[in-house]
Amino acid sequence: MEDVIKLHYVVPGDDFTRAGAASGDVKRTLKQLGISPAVIRNVSIAMYEGEINMVIHAGGGEIDVEITENGIKMALADKGPGIANVELAMKEGYSTAPDNIRNLGFGAGMGLPNIKKYTDDFRIETAVGVGTTLFLNVNIQ
Template sequence: MSNLTLHYNVPGDDFTRAGEASGSVKRTLKDLGFSPEMVRKVVIALYEAEINLVIHAGGGEIDVEISPESVDMVLTDKGPGIPDVEMAMKEGYSTAPDNVRSLGFGAGMGLPNIKKYTDEMKIDSVVGEGTTMYLKVYNN
């Protein structure tokens, strides 16, 4: 099987649509026959990352590459960037505004959740330019 690649544009101004890309990836992985555990790991990480694109970055792009061995995800945005990635990785640390909290997110669990469910996670961020996040989940 050759690798399957998927691309999504995530709009930054519509919170109600946040999660559409992750839902689509979930259905694709299910159809391809990946195990429920594998599907769950990928989509939880991707959903949190997609929410982050909407909450923090004014939207962005998601590229997904699916192979029998792994799922690779790259999320790119032109948002404000993350000044201190190490701090942002701590559970409970959040810079989200109160209105995001009233939507059920912004408790400082997003990045820790992503780390928990992925095998590899890398963040390249430049303040004022944007952030790229690389995620990998192995299929084992």
């Protein structure tokens, strides 16, 4: 049986300054495991964008990461407002983030497109009023 490393993070929704701490921790773990820099960067950026989204849009959430010899799987789940129009949300430049978030350097409408770009598998489950979960996978070649 292959080894699986499982990591779990709770992302607080009220502290923008700490957003990204979970992604930073995963990045350090992958580095220690000797994973290639390109794979580490893809995982880090995708997860970081997801983590930021949780804080901006959903009041925080939870992230599960599974590392195997084949790849890194991530599930980012929140109980936020959900995404009414996923197709629109995937469009580069489309954003529902308020001005105060733009002043913090986010809300350019690049979050979900970036996540898709840096992952090999990208699936989104969302329901308005219930929440959103992203299922992401980055392969290790």
